[in-house]
Amino acid sequence: MGTVVEQPRARLRPYLWLIFSVAGFAGISYGVGDQILQRLASLEDAPTAPVLAALVLFAVCSFISFHATRGTPLPSFVVAIALGVAGHTLFAPIVANPVALASLVTASAAIILFSGGVEMPLKDFWRLFVKIALLALPGVLITGFAFSWVVGRIGGGFGVALAAPVVILLGAILASTDPAAIIPVLQDVRFKRRTAKDIVVAESALNDVAGSLLTSAFLKLSLVGLTVTTAYRALATPGTYRFLGEQVGFGVLFGIGGFLLLWLLTHVKRGHAARYGADQVYFLAAPIIAFVGAAVFGGSGFLAAFVAGLLFDVEEHMKEIEHFFYQVIDGVAKPVIFLLVGALVDVRALIAYAPLGIAAALVFMFILRPAMVFLMIGVFGFVRGGRGLSWRELLFISFVRETGAIPAVLLVTAVSRMTTPVHGLVEIGMWVILLTLIIAPPLTPWVARKLGVAS
Numbered sequence: 001m002g003t004v005v006e007q008p009r010a011r012l013r014p015y016l017w018l019i020f021s022v023a024g025f026a027g028i029s030y031g032v033g034d035q036i037l038q039r040l041a042s043l044e045d046a047p048t049a050p051v052l053a054a055l056v057l058f059a060v061c062s063f064i065s066f067h068a069t070r071g072t073p074l075p076s077f078v079v080a081i082a083l084g085v086a087g088h089t090l091f092a093p094i095v096a097n098p099v100a101l102a103s104l105v106t107a108s109a110a111i112i113l114f115s116g117g118v119e120m121p122l123k124d125f126w127r128l129f130v131k132i133a134l135l136a137l138p139g140v141l142i143t144g145f146a147f148s149w150v151v152g153r154i155g156g157g158f159g160v161a162l163a164a165p166v167v168i169l170l171g172a173i174l175a176s177t178d179p180a181a182i183i184p185v186l187q188d189v190r191f192k193r194r195t196a197k198d199i200v201v202a203e204s205a206l207n208d209v210a211g212s213l214l215t216s217a218f219l220k221l222s223l224v225g226l227t228v229t230t231a232y233r234a235l236a237t238p239g240t241y242r243f244l245g246e247q248v249g250f251g252v253l254f255g256i257g258g259f260l261l262l263w264l265l266t267h268v269k270r271g272h273a274a275r276y277g278a279d280q281v282y283f284l285a286a287p288i289i290a291f292v293g294a295a296v297f298g299g300s301g302f303l304a305a306f307v308a309g310l311l312f313d314v315e316e317h318m319k320e321i322e323h324f325f326y327q328v329i330d331g332v333a334k335p336v337i338f339l340l341v342g343a344l345v346d347v348r349a350l351i352a353y354a355p356l357g358i359a360a361a362l363v364f365m366f367i368l369r370p371a372m373v374f375l376m377i378g379v380f381g382f383v384r385g386g387r388g389l390s391w392r393e394l395l396f397i398s399f400v401r402e403t404g405a406i407p408a409v410l411l412v413t414a415v416s417r418m419t420t421p422v423h424g425l426v427e428i429g430m431w432v433i434l435l436t437l438i439i440a441p442p443l444t445p446w447v448a449r450k451l452g453v454a455s
Contacts, residue, residue, distance in 0.1 A: 014072050018079060021064060026086035026347070033089030050093035051100065057090055062335035073442035077404060080335045081434060084342020085350065091343035098416055105340060107288055108333035109409040110305040114258075114287035115329055116205035117309025118322075119183060124198050125310060131199055131389075134376040136176075136207035141232070142375065144171035144214055146368050148228045151360050151428065158356045165223040166425045168231045169414050172218050174364070174432050176211035177204040178404030185402070185441045191454045195386075196393040200400045205306065208406040212302040213247055215410045219417055243298075250299020255307025258290030262312045269317055280324045302406070334405055341408040341433070344415060344426050353424055357431025364432060365439065370398035392451040399447050403436040 028036075040049040065079040084091065094100050125132070148171030155162045182204050191197045220243060221234055234240070265282055290308045291301035314322045373394060380389040389397075411429045415422060448454035 014068065014070070018068050018072075018074075018082075021068060022079070022082045022086050025061075025083060029087045029089045030347075033087075033092075036090065037092065051097070054091050054094045057087060058332075058336055058339060061087070061339055062331055065335055066331075075437050075441050077334065077338045078434060078437050080338035081342040081430065084339040085345050085347055086342075087339075088343055088346060091339070095340065095343050101340065101412065102416060104336055105409050105412050106291065106301070108337050109406060110287045110291035110301060111284060111325075111329060111333050112337075112405050113205075113208060113302050113305040114290075114309040115326065116208060117306045118312060118314065120202050120205050120310060122310060122313070125202055128195070128199055128202055131377050131380065132202045132206055135199070135203045135373065136210050139203075139372050139376045140175045140207050140210040140214060143368060143372050144175040144211075145228060145232055146372070147171040147174060147360070147364055148231075150363050150368065151356075152228065154359050154363070155356055155424075158359075160353070160356050160424070162424050163224075163421060164226050164231075165418060165420055166422050166428075168218055168223050168226065168228060169215065169418075169422075169425060170428055171228070172211065172214040173410040173414060174211075174403055174407050174429060175214065176207040176403070176407060177400060178208065178402050178406060182400060182402050182444075185444050189445045189448050189454045191448070193393070193453070195389065196396050196448075196453055200397055204402075205310075209300065209303045209306050212406060212410060213244060213300055215414065216247065216300065217244060219414065224420055246298040247300040248303060250294045250297045251301070251303030252307055254290045254294035254297075254299060254301075254304040256311065257293060258286050258304060258308030259311040261286045261289065262308065266315055266318055269321075270315070275320070279321055283321050283325055284328060337405050337408050337412075341411055341426070341430065344412065345430055349423075349427050350430060353427035354431065356424075357428045358435065360428060361432040361435040365401045365436060369401045370395075373398035390453075392453050396448055396451050396453050400440065400444060401436050402440045402444075403433050408433060 036053075037050050040046075040053055043049050046052075061080060061083040065076040065083060068079055069076045094104070148167050151170050152162065152167045155167070177200070182200055186197055186201070189197070217235055217240055218231065220240075221231065223231060226234065262283070265279065265286075269279065287305040287308050290304040293299075294304035295301040377389065377397075378394060380387070381391050381394055382388070407429070411426055415426060418425075445454070
């Protein structure tokens with residue numbers, strides 16, 4: 001009898017530790033956070049102490065987020081966001097510094113998108129290109145437009161007046177799924193046919209780029225006073241086409257350049273077995289160089305980093321460097337982004353927007369996502385053979401709606417670049433990210449098995 005009682009307690013213990021950890025951190029941050037920062041700022045011999053303390057907090061919170069979620073279906077990203085919200089005051093030295101904020105976010109985004117390209121074998125990308133392109137290109141446009149329209153209507157229903165830029169940008173920013181959240185969930189799922197898995201992984205890598213391009217295009221426009229319809233019509237202008245052409249052209253060009261830098265490293269390492277710490281630094285720097293190079297010439301740094309990863313094939317003698325690279329992504333890049341997004345939000349504002357954010361997220365996941373998937377690739381349900389998709393596979397693809405790192409990056413980017421008030425942008429975006437990461441990952445393997453696409 002004691003064992004039966006102990007098992008539920010053991011299952012609850014990780015969640016209790018999570019609650020106490022976040023609540024304790026919030027108590028310190030909101031209770032005495034200002035006094036701590038004032039004390040650090042008063043140290044004449046260490047003027048950088050507040051920023052250094054915030055960087056140390058990143059490391060501590062990253063460690064906590066991973067170890068606190070062990071034994072639970074919750075992704076570590078969710079806890080990182082919660083810790084970011086809890087540490088709102090203590091993270092202020094970074095959040096209030098535009099240069100530090102942009103630098104951390106940009107570097108993290110570049111290597112995450114690069115990893116999305118590396119994880120997608122080029123031959124599989126081309127094999128599924130038509131389906132992937134339909135979901136990631138017109139699919140992102142349709143999702144962005146539909147979600148903006150839904151948010152505007154739900155906001156009116158709740159009596160919340162949202163500014164036009166907020167409504168328009170929310171659709172563009174949140175239109176993409178995220179490989180960083182999807183890939184770990186699918187690693188232990190044995191699919192009867194790889195097609196459905198390959199589609200959602202490849203789509204998530206490409207539509208991150210599409211979502212960033214759509215967001216960049218809107219940030220170039222004056223969105224004040226526009227409706228959702230007029231904003232999307234404004235994309236169909238010669239100026240926007242030229243802007244997107246430059247973004248894609250220079251993005252691809254510098255992506256190839258990033259790949260060549262990595263090919264050079266592979267060639268050098270193939271010739272000798274000596275290992276140096278500089279090898280790992282070079283590997284990390286390559287996607288960031290591609291990102292910055294494309295941005296300097298008006299191209300998409302996000303696309304450049306992704307293309308560099310897509311073209312690059314990690315050979316056996318590079319596995320140790322690759323292992324270090326993924327440790328940096330998991331331990332630094334992803335936690336930093338989610339902690340910063342959480343730190344941008346004041347908990348009172350998050351609570352105030354909760355009804356609207358939760359309602360919008362549920363509509364997004366269970367109505368808009370399935371509708372878009374069947375609209376874009378539903379026709380393949382009528383195609384027989386290896387080129388087609390079963391209706392069960394289509395239902396599985398329509399359920400996958402994890403929103404993660406790159407939408408979080410775009411939220412931070414939009415806040416830093418908008419000159420008009422964006423009340424509700426981060427708060428509603430946060431609810432969508434949180435709910436898609438809380439609901440979808442634990443249920444995705446179960447849905448795959450229930451539909452019979454996995455064993």
